[in-house]
Amino acid sequence: MKPTDISAPDYFHKVVDCQWACPAHTPVPEYIRLIAEGRYSDAYMINWKSNVFPGILGRTCDRPCEPACRRGRVEDNPVAICRLKRVAADFKDDIKHRLPKPGPKNGKRIALVGGGPASLSVARDLAPLGYHCTVFDGDPKAGGMMRSQIPKFRLPDSVIDEETDYILDLGVEFKGGQRVDSLKQLLSENYDAIFVGSGAPRGRELDIPGRKEAGANIHIGIEWLANVSFGHVDKIGRRVIVLGGGNTAMDCCRTARRLGGESVKVVVRSGFEEMKASPWEKEDAIHEDIPILNYMVPVAFKHVAGKLIGVTFQKVRAEYDDKGRRNLVPSGEPDETIPCDDVLVAVGQENAFPWIEADCGIEFDKWHMPKVDPKTFVSTNPKVFFGGDAAFGPKNIIWAVAHGHDAALSIHKMLSGEDINERPLPEVHVSSQKMGIHEWSYDNDISADKRFKVPHRDKVVALKDIRAEVELGYDLKLALGEAQRCLNCDVQTVFSAPLCIECDACVDICPMDCISFTENGEEDDLRQRLKAPSPHHDQALYVSGDLKTGRVMVKDEDVCLHCGLCAERCPTGAWDMQKYLIDMVQAGSTCQSKARSAA
Amino acid sequence: MTYIAKPKFHHPGLKKNELGYTHRDYEGKISTLCAGCGHDSITASIIEACYELSIEPHRVAKISGIGCSSKTPDYFLGNSHGFNSVHGRMPSVLTGANLANRDLIYLGVSGDGDSASIGFGQFAHSIRRAVNMTYIVENNGVYGLTKGQFSATADRGSKSKKGVTNTDNAIDLVAIALQLGATFVARSFSGDKTQLVPLIAAAIRHKGASFIDVISPCIAFNNHAGSTKSFDYVREHNDAVNRLDVLVGREPISVDYAPGTVQVVEQHDGSRLALRKLDADYDPHDRLGAMTFLQKHAAKGQIVTGLLYVDPDAEDLHTHLDTVETPLNTMDEQALCPGSAVLDKINASLR
Numbered sequence: 001m002k003p004t005d006i007s008a009p010d011y012f013h014k015v016v017d018c019q020w021a022c023p024a025h026t027p028v029p030e031y032i033r034l035i036a037e038g039r040y041s042d043a044y045m046i047n048w049k050s051n052v053f054p055g056i057l058g059r060t061c062d063r064p065c066e067p068a069c070r071r072g073r074v075e076d077n078p079v080a081i082c083r084l085k086r087v088a089a090d091f092k093d094d095i096k097h098r099l100p101k102p103g104p105k106n107g108k109r110i111a112l113v114g115g116g117p118a119s120l121s122v123a124r125d126l127a128p129l130g131y132h133c134t135v136f137d138g139d140p141k142a143g144g145m146m147r148s149q150i151p152k153f154r155l156p157d158s159v160i161d162e163e164t165d166y167i168l169d170l171g172v173e174f175k176g177g178q179r180v181d182s183l184k185q186l187l188s189e190n191y192d193a194i195f196v197g198s199g200a201p202r203g204r205e206l207d208i209p210g211r212k213e214a215g216a217n218i219h220i221g222i223e224w225l226a227n228v229s230f231g232h233v234d235k236i237g238r239r240v241i242v243l244g245g246g247n248t249a250m251d252c253c254r255t256a257r258r259l260g261g262e263s264v265k266v267v268v269r270s271g272f273e274e275m276k277a278s279p280w281e282k283e284d285a286i287h288e289d290i291p292i293l294n295y296m297v298p299v300a301f302k303h304v305a306g307k308l309i310g311v312t313f314q315k316v317r318a319e320y321d322d323k324g325r326r327n328l329v330p331s332g333e334p335d336e337t338i339p340c341d342d343v344l345v346a347v348g349q350e351n352a353f354p355w356i357e358a359d360c361g362i363e364f365d366k367w368h369m370p371k372v373d374p375k376t377f378v379s380t381n382p383k384v385f386f387g388g389d390a391a392f393g394p395k396n397i398i399w400a401v402a403h404g405h406d407a408a409l410s411i412h413k414m415l416s417g418e419d420i421n422e423r424p425l426p427e428v429h430v431s432s433q434k435m436g437i438h439e440w441s442y443d444n445d446i447s448a449d450k451r452f453k454v455p456h457r458d459k460v461v462a463l464k465d466i467r468a469e470v471e472l473g474y475d476l477k478l479a480l481g482e483a484q485r486c487l488n489c490d491v492q493t494v495f496s497a498p499l500c501i502e503c504d505a506c507v508d509i510c511p512m513d514c515i516s517f518t519e520n521g522e523e524d525d526l527r528q529r530l531k532a533p534s535p536h537h538d539q540a541l542y543v544s545g546d547l548k549t550g551r552v553m554v555k556d557e558d559v560c561l562h563c564g565l566c567a568e569r570c571p572t573g574a575w576d577m578q579k580y581l582i583d584m585v586q587a588g589s590t591c592q593s594k595a596r597s598a599a
Numbered sequence: 600m601t602y603i604a605k606p607k608f609h610h611p612g613l614k615k616n617e618l619g620y621t622h623r624d625y626e627g628k629i630s631t632l633c634a635g636c637g638h639d640s641i642t643a644s645i646i647e648a649c650y651e652l653s654i655e656p657h658r659v660a661k662i663s664g665i666g667c668s669s670k671t672p673d674y675f676l677g678n679s680h681g682f683n684s685v686h687g688r689m690p691s692v693l694t695g696a697n698l699a700n701r702d703l704i705y706l707g708v709s710g711d712g713d714s715a716s717i718g719f720g721q722f723a724h725s726i727r728r729a730v731n732m733t734y735i736v737e738n739n740g741v742y743g744l745t746k747g748q749f750s751a752t753a754d755r756g757s758k759s760k761k762g763v764t765n766t767d768n769a770i771d772l773v774a775i776a777l778q779l780g781a782t783f784v785a786r787s788f789s790g791d792k793t794q795l796v797p798l799i800a801a802a803i804r805h806k807g808a809s810f811i812d813v814i815s816p817c818i819a820f821n822n823h824a825g826s827t828k829s830f831d832y833v834r835e836h837n838d839a840v841n842r843l844d845v846l847v848g849r850e851p852i853s854v855d856y857a858p859g860t861v862q863v864v865e866q867h868d869g870s871r872l873a874l875r876k877l878d879a880d881y882d883p884h885d886r887l888g889a890m891t892f893l894q895k896h897a898a899k900g901q902i903v904t905g906l907l908y909v910d911p912d913a914e915d916l917h918t919h920l921d922t923v924e925t926p927l928n929t930m931d932e933q934a935l936c937p938g939s940a941v942l943d944k945i946n947a948s949l950r
Contacts, residue, residue, distance in 0.1 A: 502830065
């Protein structure tokens with residue numbers, strides 16, 4: 001293998017698994033260290049800069065970072081990154097004075113359709129640069145699906161208000177209760193750019209016999225959740241069936257439990273394991289006495305005299321063809337009818353753009369989705385940009401934020417007369433953490449603690465009040481314990497071949513057997529000859545240049561604890577622990593033209 | 600010196616030996632030696648050898664004297680017996696322990712100061728008495744703890760860190776061990792674990808006095824130009840006569856070497872040593888030849904390493920003394936001290 005080019009910004013970025021997995025590339029270890037130091041406001045601001053909604057995401061994020069967390073490969077569970085984010089939000093001081101100020105107006109006007117996370121992220125990035133941002137939303141308050149679809153027992157209004165206000169206070173104009181009905185009309189108002197962040201607002205229908213006849217007691221999940229959220233609905237029947245296996249279904253069933261549903265069941269077509277809902281959301285539902293029944297396909301709504309009495313299901317089992325594709329085939333067991341009073345249908349969401357006229361210059365693909373450039377988020381109309389669920393279908397908040405940053409950068413570049421396809425490289429800072437002979441600026445003593453559980457409100461109390469937040473969040477003692485589980489993956493092991501005398505000290509001390517000195521070879525061959533097995537080929541091998549004996553140093557990044565013992569035991573300083581910070585480019589980043597400076 | 604404890608986490612895919620232990624289970628406390636010390640690599644090699652042999656840690660007694668080398672038993676086999684004796688007195692403590700309990704595996708760890716100066720006599724007598732042990736000298740040629748004076752194994756003409764030339768002749772412990780009748784003699788280098796680990800494993804399985812001289816560069820005081828015990832010097836002048844694989848149990852010897860280049864030596868306990876010859880003329884059963892070979896190559900400035908001599912049918916001190924099979928420490932008082940009547944009888948027989 002060729003020597004690893006550690007100056008390529010992506011190399012060390014990938015080693016920070018959580019940050020690499022995060023769509024917004026939040027510098028996770030950096031803010032976790034600040035939490036451990038008690039610097040909650042600083043930790044919050046790092047989050048705010050990159051993911052815009054730390055308090056909201058700290059409660060609701062889909063956490064792509066956690067399955068990626070290195071700790072999950074070292075022991076049973078990853079660091080509770082998401083809930084530590086909430087700690088920063090919960091314990092910060094007033095940070096208003098640290099937020100950017102509305103910039104002097106530059107005369108450019110931006111219209112943002114929809115007041116959810118994507119639009120608000122765009123506004124957050126553009127308003128301080130002097131753009132006049134106008135956000136339109138059909139609902140009276142900002143937040144979009146964060147406010148309408150996520151139950152209050154998971155995300156209180158106060159948190160949404162606080163974090164949407166931080167953005168609106170940047171001089172962003174919010175036009176609540178004004179749904180945009182015509183893009184043509186909006187285009188005619190001569191905005192300099194339009195951003196569409198209208199989400200995936202339509203719940204998918206379930207067209208099976210009885211749907212119309214029993215319609216009074218059959219509700220579309222996201223609409224029903226919005227109605228609950230705005231106080232239009234405050235009760236449901238005693239026996240409730242929720243159809244669907246995603247996170248919306250989990251929100252539906254738990255909401256139903258709080259509105260009078262004594263016997264609430266979730267029924268899914270697939271197997272329990274393949275359900276789309278996040279594992280922790282399934283756990284929370286089961287904890288609230290909601291059984292999840294799997295491999296049952298709804299075939300008919302049963303009704304008597306226009307009144308729903310139950311749902312009939314066909315029993316299926318999974319079969320896999322030779323290509324590994326799953327088919328659900330009837331198992332041959334008799335159909336089962338489950339009696340119920342109400343049904344909540346949460347079988348998916350769809351995009352809908354009835355308000356975009358055919359002659360607006362926006363082309364759609366065969367799935368009726370707008371054609372959007374995945375890098376610049378521009379549509380086929382160069383003035384119109386898309387982001388969030390409106391761009392590529394339903395994902396989650398953190399993706400909407402990431403799209404927002406990229407779209408804002410495109411808009412800023414376009415309106416500055418630059419080519420939006422030229423994306424500046426992020427700036428990278430790498431600096432040694434050495435403080436003394438065996439002293440580092442980070443805590444390199446690895447905690448052996450297991451993942452700490454987040455305290456929950458007592459179930460009896462929680463189920464009585466739909467607005468009582470179930471998760472109480474870590475207290476400071478638990479937060480410190482959890483923060484110390486972080487392996488500081490951004491403090492990188494940096495190797496200098498010319499300094500190495502091949503004394504083997506690093507090999508001998510490495511607790512994870514990450515380091516090998518061996519003859520060079522092709523990657524597949526090298527992976528066979530390392531000191532410990534190397535099962536994760538997506539994890540890089542760090543290969544040095546030739547050493548004096550003709551061998552090379554090979555480090556498998558996979559399960560490195562970043563404990564720095566290799567550097568402590570190195571007599572010549574060939575190993576050093578260097579902190580890697582990457583500054584993702586956002587609209588208005590100071591050094592947009594500068595390429596990057598890596599060590 | 601490292602202040603944090605080595606994390607308990609280990610690689611999730613680490614292999615386990617027959618006892619279900621990983622090599623991490625054979626570790627001791629974290630080393631307090633200087634960063635990069637060759638002794639730490641010897642420690643790692645002992646750990647690896649014991650892991651590969653699936654040795655039960657409680658069946659090992661590690662005994663040492665004084666010095667950097669003699670600190671190392673704290674860093675391996677944390678669950679074994681240990682005795683850190685007076686300077687240079689490791690061999691007599693080990694001999695005593697061995698006589699009292701012949702069932703343990705004895706690992707004597709010493710250095711060039713401990714064995715070639717203050718304990719030279721002790722070293723000599725434990726070897727000539729054929730105590731069943733593995734005697735490892737971690738040989739760096741300097742007194743590291745007192746800041747780098749030449750030790751008795753420093754070569755004449757080699758230079759100290761301050762530039763002083765050594766005018767005294769060096770003691771070659773391997774030559775002495777051969778001369779005194781050690782039945783397993785090897786030399787190796789801390790920077791070459793592929794050679795060292797099998798040598799330690801073979802020595803542990805050898806019945807009789809096994810001696811291994813391991814050249815172990817002192818990073819702080821003896822790793823400069825002009826030193827003959829530096830990483831660079833040893834790598835440049837290393838003349839390995841053979842490579843060794845230790846085979847325990849019945850598995851067949853995989854012959855992926857050129858025919859005639861592998862010599863199989865069966866030891867007393869059934870373990871087999873597969874020796875890959877690197878020097879076609881070298882015969883590890885020829886004590887006299889080994890001594891001559893060593894002298895010739897030393898004169899050329901070469902450091903001969905590998906398994907230099909082995910007598911697979913060796914006997915040990917217990918055989919010579921015709922002691923009982925039962926370890927003395929498991930006998931009761933009556934058996935050990937049968938009373939004055941028996942003593943009178945013995946005395947009478949000697950009159």
